[in-house]
Amino acid sequence: MKKRxxxxxxxxxxxxxxxxxxxxxxxxxxxxxxxxxxxSKTYNITFWAKNDTNKTQTEIYxxxxxxxxxxxxxxxxxxxxxxxxxxxxxxxxxxxxxxTTPNVCITYPDHIATYxxxxxxxxxxxxxxxxxxxxxxxxxxxxxxxxxxxxxxxxLAECKIGDGHYAVPYMRSTEACYVNKTLVEKLGYTLPxxxxxxxxxxxxxxxMETDADGNYAVNGQKVMxxxxxxxxxxxxxxxxxxxNAPYSDDNGNIGIFNDSTRDILFTVAExxxxxxxxxxxxxxxxxxxxxxxxxxFAVDSTAGATWMGTDAPLSDIHESxxxxxxxxxxxxxxxxxxxxxxxxxxxxxxxxxxDDNEEVLASWLFVQYMLSDDVQMAYSxxxxxxxxxxxxxxxxxxxxxxxxxxxxxxxxxxxxxxxAKLLLDNSKNTFVxxxxxxxxxxxxxxxxxIEEVTKAxxxxxxxxxxxxxxxxxxxxxxxxxDVTRSAAGNATSTEQSELPTESKSLLIILAVVxxxxxxxxxxxxxxxxxx
Amino acid sequence: MKKGIIAxxxxxxxxxxxxxxxxxxxxxKKSEGVMTYEEYAQAALDSEVVVETYVQDKQGxxxxxxxxxxxxxTQDKEGAYFLYxxxxxxxxxxxxxxxxxxxxxxxKSEWSGEVEIVDAVFEIENGNYVAAAKDVTxxxxxxxxxxxxxxxxxxxxxxxxxxxDGQAFLYNWDGSGEKGSDLYFNASKDGKTYTFTVESYLxxxxxxxYQAVEALKIGDTVDMEGFLYWYEGINPHITKITxx
Numbered sequence: 001m002k003k004r005x006x007x008x009x010x011x012x013x014x015x016x017x018x019x020x021x022x023x024x025x026x027x028x029x030x031x032x033x034x035x036x037x038x039x040s041k042t043y044n045i046t047f048w049a050k051n052d053t054n055k056t057q058t059e060i061y062x063x064x065x066x067x068x069x070x071x072x073x074x075x076x077x078x079x080x081x082x083x084x085x086x087x088x089x090x091x092x093x094x095x096x097x098x099x100t101t102p103n104v105c106i107t108y109p110d111h112i113a114t115y116x117x118x119x120x121x122x123x124x125x126x127x128x129x130x131x132x133x134x135x136x137x138x139x140x141x142x143x144x145x146x147x148x149x150x151x152x153x154x155x156l157a158e159c160k161i162g163d164g165h166y167a168v169p170y171m172r173s174t175e176a177c178y179v180n181k182t183l184v185e186k187l188g189y190t191l192p193x194x195x196x197x198x199x200x201x202x203x204x205x206x207x208m209e210t211d212a213d214g215n216y217a218v219n220g221q222k223v224m225x226x227x228x229x230x231x232x233x234x235x236x237x238x239x240x241x242x243x244n245a246p247y248s249d250d251n252g253n254i255g256i257f258n259d260s261t262r263d264i265l266f267t268v269a270e271x272x273x274x275x276x277x278x279x280x281x282x283x284x285x286x287x288x289x290x291x292x293x294x295x296x297f298a299v300d301s302t303a304g305a306t307w308m309g310t311d312a313p314l315s316d317i318h319e320s321x322x323x324x325x326x327x328x329x330x331x332x333x334x335x336x337x338x339x340x341x342x343x344x345x346x347x348x349x350x351x352x353x354x355d356d357n358e359e360v361l362a363s364w365l366f367v368q369y370m371l372s373d374d375v376q377m378a379y380s381x382x383x384x385x386x387x388x389x390x391x392x393x394x395x396x397x398x399x400x401x402x403x404x405x406x407x408x409x410x411x412x413x414x415x416x417x418x419x420a421k422l423l424l425d426n427s428k429n430t431f432v433x434x435x436x437x438x439x440x441x442x443x444x445x446x447x448x449x450i451e452e453v454t455k456a457x458x459x460x461x462x463x464x465x466x467x468x469x470x471x472x473x474x475x476x477x478x479x480x481x482d483v484t485r486s487a488a489g490n491a492t493s494t495e496q497s498e499l500p501t502e503s504k505s506l507l508i509i510l511a512v513v514x515x516x517x518x519x520x521x522x523x524x525x526x527x528x529x530x531x
Numbered sequence: 532m533k534k535g536i537i538a539x540x541x542x543x544x545x546x547x548x549x550x551x552x553x554x555x556x557x558x559x560k561k562s563e564g565v566m567t568y569e570e571y572a573q574a575a576l577d578s579e580v581v582v583e584t585y586v587q588d589k590q591g592x593x594x595x596x597x598x599x600x601x602x603x604x605t606q607d608k609e610g611a612y613f614l615y616x617x618x619x620x621x622x623x624x625x626x627x628x629x630x631x632x633x634x635x636x637x638x639k640s641e642w643s644g645e646v647e648i649v650d651a652v653f654e655i656e657n658g659n660y661v662a663a664a665k666d667v668t669x670x671x672x673x674x675x676x677x678x679x680x681x682x683x684x685x686x687x688x689x690x691x692x693x694x695x696d697g698q699a700f701l702y703n704w705d706g707s708g709e710k711g712s713d714l715y716f717n718a719s720k721d722g723k724t725y726t727f728t729v730e731s732y733l734x735x736x737x738x739x740x741y742q743a744v745e746a747l748k749i750g751d752t753v754d755m756e757g758f759l760y761w762y763e764g765i766n767p768h769i770t771k772i773t774x775x
Contacts (some may be wrong), residue, residue: 055706057707083703083707083708284643288643288763441596455577478598479596480596
């Protein structure tokens with residue numbers, strides 16, 4: 001049973017702690033490669049990992065830790081499990097301020113940009129990656145690790161922030177449109193290989209027709225939401241990217257508040273008004289509606305493929321509510337079918353700096369182990385993930401797994417393997433958005449605008465230019481997007497160009513002390529002179 | 532004289548309790564422009580609703596982009612209202628203790644069958660009411676149990692069943708979590724099994740109910756109290772469990 005994504009956190013407060021907490025702490029030395037790795041010494045490594053509320057994934061983490069410990073008996077890894085990236089993000093920020101970060105952490109590059117506002121908090125990996133002994137596939141590494149060249153270059157590049165790599169990719173996914181092909185054809189359409197936005201809107205509107213009893217004609221039920229999008233931030237980001245419209249740049253300049261965004265929002269409003277479109281936040285998981293025959297186009301992560309389709313091994317709806325239909329797994333809708341694009345997403349792994357360089361090196365060895373074939377293949381097979389190394393992708397065992405699509409409804413569940421193949425076939429068509437301190441807020445705002453427009457329309461509030469103008473202003477203010485930012489976590493917003501209050505106070509105190517000292521010197525000098 | 536004063540004080544206390552609730556009726560007359568529960572129940576989804584209700588319990592307070600919020604389980608004498616992610620300051624959150632009367636203006640919404648009020652604003656009013664748990668054991672497995680949605684309810688004489696892998700409970704729905712995660716456990720009545728949850732944002736790992744569920748054994752007979760939350764069917768959020 002999935003849980004609605006709310007997060008008991010105090011993000012803003014935590015970020016404030018992070019930004020101000022560093023002032024009082026002694027900065028850590030940057031990591032430098034140790035001469036030796038002392039294997040007679042014991043290292044205790046903490047690993048904060050994210051799973052998709054999936055027991056198999058947690059078992060794979062545990063097995064990886066156990067197998068790694070068998071190779072390096074002196075390195076002990078303590079696992080802490082999360083099911084939400086946001087919770088990890090919040091906990092890391094809180095622990096940066098107290099100097100108690102984990103050693104290794106599953107994360108998103110967007111989040112790392114914020115972690116990097118702490119002084120030398122996150123280890124730049126380039127030196128370790130290329131070390132001939134302990135680097136990727138190095139001579140002293142005791143297991144079959146991938147070389148740098150064997151990591152998919154597009155995915156490794158996603159982990160580069162500024163001039164260096166601050167993470168390595170762990171798993172990758174994208175979004176897919178899971179389609180009830182049976183209902184599309186019942187409506188008189190032929191499903192294309194590549195969906196266009198126009199096609200999806202047209203079929204969705206057609207599906208809103210009702211019969212004399214008030215049931216939707218296409219499914220004979222009282223409920224039909226033809227098009228449901230899980231992550232509306234991705235919906236907006238991919239739409240803008242496909243239109244070659246501004247979102248943000250590498251320097252953190254915000255471009256999202258433009259006319260293309262406005263047009264997208266008007267289109268969303270048009271179809272929300274008829275009930276043809278809704279979102280996860282407003283209605284629920286797209287998969288629940290899809291599997292009940294109440295949705296035709298369900299856009300969700302390929303990492304959620306095991307929840308999608310008639311024979312999905314995981315489901316939150318009662319068996320009696322399930323509809324029987326053919327599921328097609330297609331790329332997200334496109335504006336230009338000759339030039340398709342889709343977002344790249346999925347977990348990466350970063351390492352936090354510690355005073356002991358050898359402890360950091362021990363962390364790095366464990367990170368490399370997470371890139372080894374056994375871990376990569378096992379974890380990717382839990383969902384519609386793909387391995388991030390060429391080595392694992394070419395492994396005969398993985399190729400065998402892919403070839404057995406549909407053999408059963410568990411490990412070889414066809415929708416899951418189709419979802420993985422979708423990304424394998426489109427690695428070159430993926431993109432990511434620029435990472436900077438504040439990119440997480442921009443992502444949140446991009447989705448929130450679709451949510452706001454959809455909600456307003458359902459509530460019979462007119463969505464016109466005035467509405468959009470006001471919403472733009474609200475988004476800029478709420479998500480602090482009306483400031484200039486710089487890349488790689490070194491925020492230089494107009495607000496932050498001014499000295500912090502603590503600094504101002506310190507300067508004032510220093511000035512007062514100097515005035516007293518000067519006064520005292522003058523007083524002593526004049527007394528001595530008068531004597 | 533002394534006895535007389537005590538008697539007067541006692542009478543005053545009884546009268547006060549009677550007027551302010553504590554399981555009693557409370558003054559539940561609706562203010563001008565406020566819906567009755569029946570009117571709320573009849574209101575269309577996505578329409579604006581105005582209700583007066585009483586806080587029964589609350590999930591943890593959180594803040595996102597500088598906006599504090601929390602989820603509340605509320606109820607009046609007629610029915611219950613689930614207030615999802617209602618913006619409130621930490622100061623107000625602390626004031627919203629069990630029984631506190633509030634006027635809520637928001638939008639009626641439905642998420643996976645859970646009817647709730649979202650995007651709400653509230654004001655604290657005078658009044659107090661704490662609902663007694665309604666025994667809905669006999670309604671388990673019946674469609675009419677939906678009429679009790681979100682109310683504070685009780686289940687009596689259920690038997691703890693295997694939740695998977697021979698465990699009496701799981702951390703997260705499939706056992707993928709750890710201490711601190713939501714607890715899921717199965718309990719049966721009359722041959723049918725139902726799933727119950729200890730929602731960690733409502734009752735965390737340090738609470739009695741969380742620890743009591745961690746100590747359950749398959750075959751235990753239990754009485755439970757909690758809120759009749761809904762997610763694709765009943766999904767009660769349990770706040771109290773007693774092993775008989």
